Structures are given as C-alpha cells and as structure tokens.
Amino acid sequence: MRDVAALAGVSLKTVSRVVNDEPGVSPSVRDRVLVAAGRLDYRHNLAASNLRRGGARTGVVGGLVQDVGNSFSATMLRAVEDALRPRSILLLAASLDEVDVREREIVENLLSRRVDGLVLMPASDRQDYLSAEVRAGLPIVFADRRPAGIDVDSVTVDNRAGARAAIEHLLAHGHRRIGILTDLASIPTSARRVEGVREAYAAARLPLDDSLLVRDIRDAGTASTVAAGLLDLDDPPTAFFAARNVIAEGVVRELMRRGLQRRIAHVGFDDLPMADLVDPGLTVIRQDATRLGECVGERLLARLDGDDSAPRHTVFAPTLVVRGSGEIRPGT
Amino acid sequence: MRDVAALAGVSLKTVSRVVNDEPGVSPSVRDRVLVAAGRLDYRHNLAASNLRRGGARTGVVGGLVQDVGNSFSATMLRAVEDALRPRSILLLAASLDEVDVREREIVENLLSRRVDGLVLMPASDRQDYLSAEVRAGLPIVFADRRPAGIDVDSVTVDNRAGARAAIEHLLAHGHRRIGILTDLASIPTSARRVEGVREAYAAARLPLDDSLLVRDIRDAGTASTVAAGLLDLDDPPTAFFAARNVIAEGVVRELMRRGLQRRIAHVGFDDLPMADLVDPGLTVIRQDATRLGECVGERLLARLDGDDSAPRHTVFAPTLVVRGSGEIRPGT
DNA sequence: AATGCATACGACAACGTTGTCAACCGAGCT
DNA sequence: AGCTCGGTTGACAACGTTGTCGTATGCATT
Numbered sequence: 001m002r003d004v005a006a007l008a009g010v011s012l013k014t015v016s017r018v019v020n021d022e023p024g025v026s027p028s029v030r031d032r033v034l035v036a037a038g039r040l041d042y043r044h045n046l047a048a049s050n051l052r053r054g055g056a057r058t059g060v061v062g063g064l065v066q067d068v069g070n071s072f073s074a075t076m077l078r079a080v081e082d083a084l085r086p087r088s089i090l091l092l093a094a095s096l097d098e099v100d101v102r103e104r105e106i107v108e109n110l111l112s113r114r115v116d117g118l119v120l121m122p123a124s125d126r127q128d129y130l131s132a133e134v135r136a137g138l139p140i141v142f143a144d145r146r147p148a149g150i151d152v153d154s155v156t157v158d159n160r161a162g163a164r165a166a167i168e169h170l171l172a173h174g175h176r177r178i179g180i181l182t183d184l185a186s187i188p189t190s191a192r193r194v195e196g197v198r199e200a201y202a203a204a205r206l207p208l209d210d211s212l213l214v215r216d217i218r219d220a221g222t223a224s225t226v227a228a229g230l231l232d233l234d235d236p237p238t239a240f241f242a243a244r245n246v247i248a249e250g251v252v253r254e255l256m257r258r259g260l261q262r263r264i265a266h267v268g269f270d271d272l273p274m275a276d277l278v279d280p281g282l283t284v285i286r287q288d289a290t291r292l293g294e295c296v297g298e299r300l301l302a303r304l305d306g307d308d309s310a311p312r313h314t315v316f317a318p319t320l321v322v323r324g325s326g327e328i329r330p331g332t
Numbered sequence: 333m334r335d336v337a338a339l340a341g342v343s344l345k346t347v348s349r350v351v352n353d354e355p356g357v358s359p360s361v362r363d364r365v366l367v368a369a370g371r372l373d374y375r376h377n378l379a380a381s382n383l384r385r386g387g388a389r390t391g392v393v394g395g396l397v398q399d400v401g402n403s404f405s406a407t408m409l410r411a412v413e414d415a416l417r418p419r420s421i422l423l424l425a426a427s428l429d430e431v432d433v434r435e436r437e438i439v440e441n442l443l444s445r446r447v448d449g450l451v452l453m454p455a456s457d458r459q460d461y462l463s464a465e466v467r468a469g470l471p472i473v474f475a476d477r478r479p480a481g482i483d484v485d486s487v488t489v490d491n492r493a494g495a496r497a498a499i500e501h502l503l504a505h506g507h508r509r510i511g512i513l514t515d516l517a518s519i520p521t522s523a524r525r526v527e528g529v530r531e532a533y534a535a536a537r538l539p540l541d542d543s544l545l546v547r548d549i550r551d552a553g554t555a556s557t558v559a560a561g562l563l564d565l566d567d568p569p570t571a572f573f574a575a576r577n578v579i580a581e582g583v584v585r586e587l588m589r590r591g592l593q594r595r596i597a598h599v600g601f602d603d604l605p606m607a608d609l610v611d612p613g614l615t616v617i618r619q620d621a622t623r624l625g626e627c628v629g630e631r632l633l634a635r636l637d638g639d640d641s642a643p644r645h646t647v648f649a650p651t652l653v654v655r656g657s658g659e660i661r662p663g664t
Numbered sequence: 665a666a667t668g669c670a671t672a673c674g675a676c677a678a679c680g681t682t683g684t685c686a687a688c689c690g691a692g693c694t
Numbered sequence: 695a696g697c698t699c700g701g702t703t704g705a706c707a708a709c710g711t712t713g714t715c716g717t718a719t720g721c722a723t724t
Contacts, residue, residue: 001680011704016682024702041464046444047379047390048680051709058379059441060424068425069410071403071605078401081427088441092392093400093425095413109391109420112378132373252609273403274606277584333710343674348712356672380710383679 001042008036019044050114061117061300062110063093064103065143072245072270073121075289076143076296080119083297087304089116098184100124111138117300119143125186139303143296145188146313153303155295155314159189159269162285162318163196163243164203166267169283169320170239171204174329175265179230179237180213181223181247190215193243193269212237223250224257231258238330239265245272252278252325265328269318276323283326287318333374340368351376382446393449393632394442395425396435397475404577404602405453408475408625412451415629419636421448430516432456443470449632451475457518471635475628477520478645485635487627487646491521491601494617494650495528495575496535498599501615501652502571503536506661507597511562511569512545513555513579522547525575525601544569555582556589563590570662571597577604584610584657597660601650608655615658619650 005015010029017025018033025033036042050058063080065073073095081091092115094106103123107130110118117139120127128149130140140147142154170178180197183190194213201208214226223242227250230237240255242248248268255261261280268275268284275282295314337347342361349357350365357365368374382390395412397405405427413423424447426438435455439462442450449471452459460481462472472479474486502510512529515522526545533540546558555574559582562569572587574580580600587593593612600607600616607614627646 012680013682013704013706014702016680017703020682026702029702041468044444045383045446045680046441047446048383048709049682051377051380051383051679051711052681052683054709060445063425067410068400068413069403069407071401071406074403074406075401077425078399078427081400081425088437090424090426090438090441092422093395093409093413094422095410105420106422109378109422112376113392114377114379136373249606249609252606256609272606274581274584274604274610277581277588278606278609279611344710345674345676345712346672348710349673352712358672361672377710380679381712383681383709384711384713386679 001045003040004033004036004042007040008032057116057304058114059088060090060092060113060115061119061139062107062115063091063119064096064106064110065093065119065121066096066098066123068093068095070246071273072144072287072289076121076293077119079290079293080143080297080300083294083301087301096121096123098123098187104129117141117304119296119300120147121145122147125188137308139300141296141299141303143292148188151311153299153311153313155292155299155316157287157292157316157318159192159318160196160199162269162287163193163241164200165196165318165320166241166269166285166326167197167200168204169326170241170265170267171200171206173239173265173327175237175239176206176330177209177212177235177237177239179227179240180243181217181226181240181251182213182215182243183217183247185215190243197241217244217247217250220246220250220253223247224254225250227251227254231260231264237264239328240267242266242268244268245270248272248275248282248284252282261325262328263332265326265330267326271321275321278325280325280328281323283323284321285318286321288316292316333377335372336365336368336374339372340364389448389636390446391420392422392424392445392447393451393471394439394447395423395451396428396438396442397425397451397453398428398430398455400425400427402578403605404476404619404621407621408453408628409451411622411625412475412629412632415626415633419633428453428455430455430519436461449473449636451628451632452479453477454479457520469640471632473628473631473635475624480520483643485631485643485645487624487631487648489619489624489648489650491524491650492528492531494601494619495525495573496532497528497650497652498573498601498617498658499529499532500536501658502573502597502599503532503538505571505597505659507569507571508538508662509541509544509567509569509571511559511572512575513549513558513572513583514545514547514575515549515579517547522575529573549576549579549582552578552582552585555579556586557582559583559586563592563596569596571660572599574598574600576600577602580604580607580614580616584614593657594660595664597658597662599658603653607653610657612657612660613655615655616653617650618653619648624648 005012096103100123121143126149134150140152146154240251242251271286337344428435432455453475458481466482472484478486572583574583603616603618
C-alpha cells in the first residue's frame with residue numbers, strides 16, 4: 001500500500017479510501033491510485049484490515065463435520081454454505097472422523113483465527129472447552145448432535161424415534177430376529193439409535209437378542225462381513241436394521257451377493273442417493289440433510305445478527321420411506 | 333495480551349514468549365502468565381501474529397469446487413484435506429455451481445485473505461485474472477479441469493478417452509442409435525466428453541445422429557425427462573451414454589420406471605456409490621476422485637515446499653467398469 | 665575485587681491497515 | 695479584503711503481535 005501511495009503520489013490514507021470505496025476522493029486521484037495498484041499487483045490485505053478495524057467480523061465460519069466426503073455431511077455443509085453466501089461468509093471446512101483430539105485442535109485453531117462462528121458436528125463427548133467462547137457470545141450451532149457441557153443452539157434428528165420406527169416397522173411385519181448393525185457406541189447419535197431399538201422391543205414386550213446387535217461398524221466392507229457372520233448363524237436373522245448409510249450399503253451388497261435381497265428384510269437409517277433404484281428398493285428412515293443444514297445456517301445467521309435469546313434445540317423427525325426391502329415378511 | 337501481561341506482572345514480550353513456547357522464560361513466570369491467560373480467557377490472535385511475522389504462511393488454502401455437496405467434488409476435497417492435515421493447513425471450501433462471476437469473487441476474497449494456495453475446479457473459461465498471483469508464485473492447482481490463460485499445475489482425467497471408450501463399448505455391442513446426455517456445453521470437461529463421443533463415431537466410420545445428443549442437462553430430474561423424450565421417438569435409441577453421475581442416475585430411474593433396464597443398454601461417466609447394486613449393475617467409466625484429490629494435495633504441498641519447476645499436467649486414465657448395463661445388445 | 669558470561673526479562677519498532685482530526689484549497693459570501 | 699464553507703487530502707496513532715537489541719541479575723572465573 002505504501003508503494004502504491006508513492007507511485008500514485010498520494011498518501012497512504014488516500015489509497016485506503018480508494019480501495020474501500022470511500023467517498024471524498026476526486027476521480028482523477030482515484031484513477032491514479034487504481035492504475036498504480038494495478039501496476040504493482042497490489043492486493044488489499046484483509047487480515048490487517050480486520051485487525052485495525054478492531055473486533056469487526058472476519059467473514060469466516062468454521063464447519064467441522066464427521067467427514068467432508070460423506071454424503072450426509074457434505075449435503076449439510078452445502079446447505080450451510082448456501083445460507084451464508086448472501087453475506088459472503090466463507091466456510092472453513094474440516095473432517096473430524098470421530099477423533100476428539102482433532103476436534104479440539106481444529107477448534108482452537110479456528111478460534112485463534114477469530115472465526116465469526118462455528119458449526120460443529122462434534123466428535124468429543126463433552127465440549128466444555130468452549131465455555132469461554134459461549135460466554136463471550138460466539139455463535140455456535142451444533143449439527144446432528146446435541147452439545148454436552150455447554151448450552152448452545154443445536155439442530156438434530158430424533159434418532160431414537162427414527163430407530164424405534166424402523167424396528168416397529170420390522171416387528172409389525174412379523175420379524176422377531178433382527179440383525180442390528182450400528183456405528184461406534186461412543187457416538188451419541190449411534191447410542192440414541194440403539195436406545196430407540198430397545199424401546200421398540202420393550203414396547204412390544206419382546207426380548208432383544210444382544211447377539212444380533214453389533215456395534216462399532218465404521219464402513220461398508222465391515223458391514224458386509226458382519227452381515228455375513230449373522231447370516232451364517234444356525235438361527236440367522238430374518239431382517240436387518242442398518243443404523244447408518246454406509247452400513248446399509250454393505251448389508252445390501254452382502255444380501256445381493258447371496259441372492260437374499262427378496263427374502264431378508266432390510267431397513268436403513270439415512271438415505272442413499274440410489275436407494276430407490278436397487279431391487280427391491282431400500283426402505284429407509286430418511287433424515288433430510290439439506291433441511292438440517294438450512295436450519296443450521298439460519299440459526300447461525302440469527303446469532304450473527306445479535307439474537308441472544310436462550311439456545312434453541314431444533315429436532316427434526318426423520319421419516320420412514322417405504323420402498324420394498326423393509327416390507328418383506330419372514331420366511332418368504 | 334496487554335491485560336495478561338499486566339495481570340501477570342510481566343511485559344508483553346514475555347507473554348508472547350510463553351504463548352509461543354519460546355525458551356528463556358523461568359518456570360515460575362511461565363506459570364504466572366498461563367494462569368493470567370486462563371483467567372482472562374485470552375486467545376492468541378493468529379491474524380496479528382501472521383501480520384507481524386511478515387510474509388509467513390497463513391495455514392489456509394482455498395478449495396473451490398463445482399459443488400461441495402456432490403459426491404465427486406466432496407470426495408476429492410476430502411482427499412485434499414487429508415493431504416494437508418499433517419501440516420495443519422485448513423481448507424476454505426466453496427461451491428461455484430458453474431457460475432463464473434462467483435469464481436472471481438471468491439478467488440479475490442481468498443487472495444485478500446492471503447491464502448497459502450488454491451485448489452480450483454474452475455467455472456470460468458479463462459483464468460487470466462490470476463496471472464499476477466501465478467507470477468508471484470502462489471501455489472495453484474487445477475482439479476478436474478485444465479487451466480486456460482495461465483499455466484499452472486493441473487490434475488485431470490482424460491475425458492475424451494473415457495467418453496470414447498464408453499461409445500466404443502456400446503458400438504462393439506452392436507448399438508447404432510445411442511442417446512447421449514451431457515452437461516452444460518460450456519464446461520470444458522463436458523465438451524471433451526462430447527469430442528470423445530464424436531471421435532468414437534468417426535473412428536468407426538459411423539454417422540452421429542445429432543438429434544440423439546442432448547446437452548445442458550444439470551440434474552437427475554431433467555435427465556429422466558430427456559431420456560423419456562428420446563425413448564418416445566419413433567426410432568428410439570437402443571442405448572444411453574450418460575456423461576455425468578447425476579445424469580446416469582436420472583436415466584436409470586427412467587429406464588426402471590419403464591421396465592426397460594434389461595433391454596436398453598446404458599453406460600455412465602463417473603461412478604455412483606451404489607452403481608454395483610442396481611440390477612443390472614451400471615457399467616461406468618470410473619474416475620477415481622480420491623486418487624485425483626491425493627494427487628492435487630501432493631502437488632500443492634510440493635509447491636508450498638518451494639518446488640518451482642514447470643507446471644505439471646497430470647492426466648489420469650478413467651477405467652471402464654463392466655457391470656451389466658453396458659453389455660446389453662440391441663433388440664434384447 | 666574485578667571480570668566474564670549465561671540467563672531472564674523488557675523497551676521499542678514494525679507488520680498493513682484505517683479512524684480521527686487537522687490542514688489545505690478555491691468558491692461564494694458580506 | 696476578509697470570511698466561511700464544502701470538498702479533498704494528509705499526518706498520526708492504533709489494532710495485537712513478534713524480532714531485535716539492550717539491560718539487569720546471579721554466578722563462576724581470574
């Protein structure tokens with residue numbers, strides 16, 4: 001900027017006025033400055049500008065999700081991005097992969113960068129390390145998971161009710177032995193779904209065979225292997241509940257491999273792009289990632305606009321989408 | 333920081349030494365400073381630090397893709413993120429949606445923020461507005477599309493060869509009327525694929541019926557509609573080539589709706605998560621988004637490490653994945 | 665006792681900006 | 695001629711840090 005000022009024969013402040021489109025600069029001077037800036041490849045330094053302007057906004061919010069590449073996380077992030085675009089707020093995105101120390105590290109990093117807000121799909125089980133920021137009024141919105149240890153906005157899905165609906169659907173179709181494949185037990189989302197499963201059994205006054213409940217499944221390949229193991233039991237399940245999208249994918253693959261896709265029922269949690277195109281169509285508990293993301297974005301903007309009302313916890317009800325796989329009766 | 337210094341009864345510089353883990357601070361003073369910092373909710377300000385340290389790194393790179401929510405873009409970004417994580421470099425992600433002014437705006441914004449590098453899946457047809465940055469040595473890597481107007485690293489797939497392989501595969505199976513559904517003609521990627529189609533026809537000395545070539549298809553719904561229109565012709569196609577993942581999804585859906593999925597052949601470009609699970613399995617030209625992203629990340633790191641060799645253009649060969657839908661013969 | 669030396673700490677300037685305030689200029693007024 | 699006034703422009707400090715250099719202290723050496 002100093003060089004531009006020198007080349008244009010004006011003061012620093014005048015260059016500042018020009019790059020900020022402030023009034024009170026004669027057209028001829030403005031032109032001289034712009035030419036000089038162009039010739040010197042000058043770029044305005046937003047960091048210095050933000051620093052000088054004091055507590056002003058940086059125009060960046062952090063978006064920490066489970067996996068930027070997963071369709072659920074990615075779709076949600078996209079919706080958040082769309083909500084922020086009108087204000088030209090950028091998104092600093094990162095994947096946590098359920099690793100809690102990574103969450104801590106990245107959050108600290110983002111806070112040092114003075115992000116204007118945080119969207120968090122946490123990997124940790126408590127987030128009290130954020131309490132200073134909460135006190136300071138930093139906008140934080142939890143996505144897909146509830147905060148623990150601090151009280152801030154959250155937008156989640158009723159996982160318990162969704163899982164319960166899935167199991168009730170299968171029970172209603174006559175199934176009594178249901179293979180239940182679920183994610184890391186440490187993830188609250190996953191824990192809630194297991195609770196929903198137990199609730200459904202309890203409500204139906206039926207016993208849940210714990211040997212059919214397998215936890216800590218992280219990818220489609222493992223899901224296939226686990227499904228295979230259950231199918232090889234002497235008394236195999238007549239139905240599966242896959243508590244996450246990649247798990248459902250693995251189960252479908254194993255059922256197809258064995259040609260059992262029309263004989264073993266299957267309900268997934270979380271929709272997959274082509275779930276309606278497999279045969280039979282995959283019955284799922286759908287959670288609308290776009291709607292969730294929109295709501296997260298909305299909350300964040302409200303907080304950025306100074307809304308300091310009590311934290312709001314929005315819970316969306318997931319919906320059962322009937323497509324065929326979940327309506328197969330035992331012994332077909 | 334001033335407050336922390338005052339509370340701890342030390343100078344600014346000493347606090348700076350403590351927060352930066354510099355040597356030469358006695359344990360007792362260090363403790364006093366840390367306690368004071370904790371009590372005052374002090375956070376180190378990275379922007380000010382970077383400013384003072386001069387041209388040092390900001391630890392952020394921009395990642396501009398077509399759509400953060402699309403599986404191809406998202407998977408690629410994820411791979412880039414993984415490559416950058418060991419250096420704790422963060423990714424500022426944004427979707428361009430093929431809107432070229434948005435690309436300009438966001439890139440300018442990122443440059444003002446002094447990002448350390450740029451990953452760009454461009455929406456514009458020329459990027460000469462970046463030439464000053466190229467001259468200045470800013471690491472820029474193009475993903476999935478070649479740069480135009482500037483010369484920087486790029487990592488792409490051979491779209492022409494991929495499309496040609498798809499058409500040759502269908503021609504080899506006896507098809508002569510192939511419905512070709514493709515994305516915006518203005519996207520170079522898309523244009524290359526159409527070139528590949530023409531090449532295949534030319535090599536086989538067969539005429540290409542332009543009425544079967546439909547461009548500017550942006551989503552699965554439109555793809556379904558277009559496929560329906562072609563199927564309703566007096567002389568309908570016996571095969572489809574869907575030149576992008578969402579288009580393939582739409583075509584599959586329409587074929588299934590009409591129960592034609594075993595009678596009309598279909599080859600897609602770009603894999604879909606469950607493409608092997610539909611019946612018949614979807615034959616595709618697969619491009620490995622993860623591998624592409626890894627390569628982009630690698631190039632970026634090399635440039636960040638000072639590699640100033642001539643720009644490298646890595647081209648991956650997409651592979652034909654045979655699953656059934658592409659091997660149906662006409663008149664089955 | 666005088667010297668050397670390492671260790672711990674602080675004063676100050678600078679990074680690239682911008683808000684504040686003062687200075688200048690020519691035009692229009694009394 | 696002296697005045698005010700709106701429109702331009704510039705000097706300076708400050709934002710929160712850190713690199714440089716200087717100073718003070720304690721301790722071992724001669």
